Every structure is written in C-alpha cells, then in structure tokens.
Amino acid sequence: MYTHLATAQVLDGHNGNAAAIYTRDNLLNHVLSAMPRGLSRNEWLHALPRALVSGFVKTDKEFQTKGQTSGTTATFVIIDGWTITVASVGDSRCILDAQGGSVSLLTVDHRLEENVEERERVTASGGEVGRLSVVGGAEIGPLRCWPGGLCLSRSIGDIDVGEFIVPVPYVKQVKLSNAGGRLIIASDGIWDSLSSEVAAKCCRGLPAELAAKQIVKEALRTRGLKDDTTCVVVDIIPPDQTMRLPSPPKKMNKIKSLIFRKKGKVMSNKLTKQLSSVGMVEEIFEEGSAMLSERLGNHSSGRRTSSLFTCAICQVDLDPSEGISVHAGSKFSSSSKPWQSPFLCSDCRDKKDAMEGKRPSGVKVL
Numbered sequence: 001m002y003t004h005l006a007t008a009q010v011l012d013g014h015n016g017n018a019a020a021i022y023t024r025d026n027l028l029n030h031v032l033s034a035m036p037r038g039l040s041r042n043e044w045l046h047a048l049p050r051a052l053v054s055g056f057v058k059t060d061k062e063f064q065t066k067g068q069t070s071g072t073t074a075t076f077v078i079i080d081g082w083t084i085t086v087a088s089v090g091d092s093r094c095i096l097d098a099q100g101g102s103v104s105l106l107t108v109d110h111r112l113e114e115n116v117e118e119r120e121r122v123t124a125s126g127g128e129v130g131r132l133s134v135v136g137g138a139e140i141g142p143l144r145c146w147p148g149g150l151c152l153s154r155s156i157g158d159i160d161v162g163e164f165i166v167p168v169p170y171v172k173q174v175k176l177s178n179a180g181g182r183l184i185i186a187s188d189g190i191w192d193s194l195s196s197e198v199a200a201k202c203c204r205g206l207p208a209e210l211a212a213k214q215i216v217k218e219a220l221r222t223r224g225l226k227d228d229t230t231c232v233v234v235d236i237i238p239p240d241q242t243m244r245l246p247s248p249p250k251k252m253n254k255i256k257s258l259i260f261r262k263k264g265k266v267m268s269n270k271l272t273k274q275l276s277s278v279g280m281v282e283e284i285f286e287e288g289s290a291m292l293s294e295r296l297g298n299h300s301s302g303r304r305t306s307s308l309f310t311c312a313i314c315q316v317d318l319d320p321s322e323g324i325s326v327h328a329g330s331k332f333s334s335s336s337k338p339w340q341s342p343f344l345c346s347d348c349r350d351k352k353d354a355m356e357g358k359r360p361s362g363v364k365v366l
C-alpha cells in the first residue's frame with residue numbers, strides 16, 4: 001500500500017551534523033512503526049499525524065541517549081496521491097504553490113524571537129528566554145533559551161538545552177485539487193531572504209531541479225546567504241502532465257487568502273465556483289500543541305489503533321501493570337483518564353514530564 005507514497009525532508013543541523021544524519025536515517029522508520037497495521041488508505045492518512053508525533057519524539061529520545069551535543073530542525077513531508085502531510089520542528093519551512101497561483105505556508109516557525117506562544121510555553125516550563133549579553137551589558141542577537149542558548153523552541157537532539165525544547169512537530173495535512181501544485185522546502189537561510197510569494201514566483205515554469213537552484217540564486221542575489229542552505233522542490237502533477245503549466249493570470253491573486261478553507265466551513269456557491277476554477281486546497285488537519293496528551297490522546301475512532309499494551313512513543317510491549325496513561329496527571333485529565341489509552345512506558349513518561357517542565361532534565365552530557 002506504500003506504492004503511492006513519496007517523502008521529502010529538510011534537516012538543518014547545528015552544533016555538528018550528527019542529529020541531522022541520525023534523523024535522516026531513522027525518522028521515517030519510526031513514523032511507520034507507529035502506524036497501526038491493516039488500515040485502508042483513508043484510515044492510514046487519518047492515523048498519520050499521530051504517528052508523526054510518535055516518530056519525532058522517539059527519534060529525539062534515541063538520539064539523546066547517544067550523548068552527542070548536536071541538534072537539527074526537521075521538516076518532513078509525506079505525499080500520498082493529492083494528500084500532503086507536513087510535520088515540522090524548528091525554522092525550516094515548507095510552502096505550497098498550488099496550481100492556480102495561491103501560495104501558502106504549511107509549517108510554523110519555532111523561533112523564540114518570533115513565536116510568542118512558544119516563548120510562553122518555554123518560560124512556563126522553567127526555561128529562561130533572553131539575548132546574549134556582551135561585556136558592558138549590551139544585549140545582542142535573537143532571543144535564545146537558557147540553558148543552552150538555542151534560538152529555536154523545538155528541535156530534534158540538543159541534549160545540552162532544557163528538555164522543554166521539544167521534538168513535538170507542528171503537523172498540517174492538506175489535499176490538493178487534481179490540478180496539482182509545487183512544494184518548496186528550505187532551511188531558514190532562504191526564508192531570511194525571500195518571502196513565500198517571491199520564492200514561489202521566481203521559479204514558476206521551471207522543472208523542479210532547476211527551480212531549487214533558481215530559489216537559492218534568488219536568495220543570494222537578494223540578501224546573500226549566511227549559512228549552509230538546503231532547498232528541495234517537489235512537483236505534484238497530474239499523471240498526464242510532464243511539465244508544470246505556466247503561471248496563471250495575476251487576477252487570481254486577489255482571492256488567494258480564501259483558497260485555504262477550514263474543513264466544514266460553508267461557502268457561497270459563487271465563491272465555490274471561483275475556487276474550483278483555480279484548484280482549491282482543502283485543509284484536512286492542523287495541530288501544533290507541544291502537549292503529548294493532546295497529540296497522542298483521545299482516539300475518537302478507537303478501533304484498529306496500536307495495541308493497548310504498547311508504548312505510544314517507543315512501541316515497546318508493556319506489561320499490563322506498567323503502562324501509564326498519557327493523560328495521567330495532566331491538567332486535561334478527568335478522574336477516569338489515568339486508565340485510558342494510549343499508554344507510555346516509564347521511560348517515555350519521564351521524557352514527557354521533562355518536556356513539560358515537571359522534572360529537571362535527567363540526561364547528562366558525556
């Protein structure tokens with residue numbers, strides 16, 4: 001059933017490349033191993049956002065046991081037919097240039113400087129957020145989290161920062177019309193120079209490989225690139241097309257903010273007609289919470305999920321007496337929830353508590 005599946009990822013490492021390499025080699029497997037067996041294609045896509053959370057956290061937890069001081073952003077894209085699922089930690093971005101000219105962002109930036117919500121979460125979990133101070137007391141550079149001094153609020157690895165710098169990804173799932181579209185995934189260097197619109201427009205009409213080069217060239221021309229930069233372009237095109245169609249008339253841009261619609265939102269017939277003529281993008285799923293109880297919990301469709309006695313993160317078998325509900329002790333729990341699936345092993349439960357600032361980081365740098 002994986003024959004329709006394609007994946008793409010951008011991993012932007014810092015403090016060495018060990019975390020990026022480890023993530024490249026393990027993340028996909030960890031996501032797939034968190035998927036329940038025997039699902040239909042639709043059920044599989046429905047289960048994917050939760051498996052992505054498990055896979056990211058497992059990859060981070062495993063890498064941290066290696067005791068290496070290295071971290072990475074991870075923007076991981078899974079394409080199944082017209083459905084695109086993006087999971088991301090850090091500040092690499094994925095944008096979608098849907099056929100018809102609407103450009104939209106499929107990720108959020110986990111940067112302390114720009115993300116107030118994340119700053120509040122980190123502070124509430126016991127981290128300190130501030131700038132580097134130089135001799136004389138002047139503060140320089142972007143907001144960082146202490147201990148560690150990382151500018152990101154989420155990443156994989158980074159054993160030397162507080163565990164409230166979490167690997168829980170923002171996940172977004174959208175469905176393209178059968179007119180297709182183009183994904184541009186790139187590390188922060190590109191987005192410091194180019195807006196989503198400029199990046200999308202500067203390469204329209206070019207085949208994917210040349211498009212990626214063009215975007216890097218455009219970023220260099222605009223502001224220059226300070227660090228290593230990765231840019232991946234993926235075209236999702238109807239089977240009968242080998243090349244992307246030329247860009248649409250400029251008029252279409254007027255309604256670009258309406259192209260994304262929340263599932264279930266009712267629209268007038270007139271508007272629906274307009275949208276279908278340019279290729280509508282349907283938003284299926286979006287969730288960015290850092291809380292595992294919100295990301296792994298509450299199976300609304302309880303059937304055919306992973307086994308009850310398996311850890312929802314690392315997938316080890318649990319003795320019926322040792323599993324701890326992901327809801328236990330959380331502020332979202334009601335009295336009945338401590339016995340409700342999914343369950344975590346005690347190791348992953350420790351990890352969860354550390355991520356929420358409920359215990360100090362227990363892992364020491366070697």
Ligand SMILES: [Zn+2]
Nearest residue numbers: 311314345348
């Ligand atoms: Zn576990």
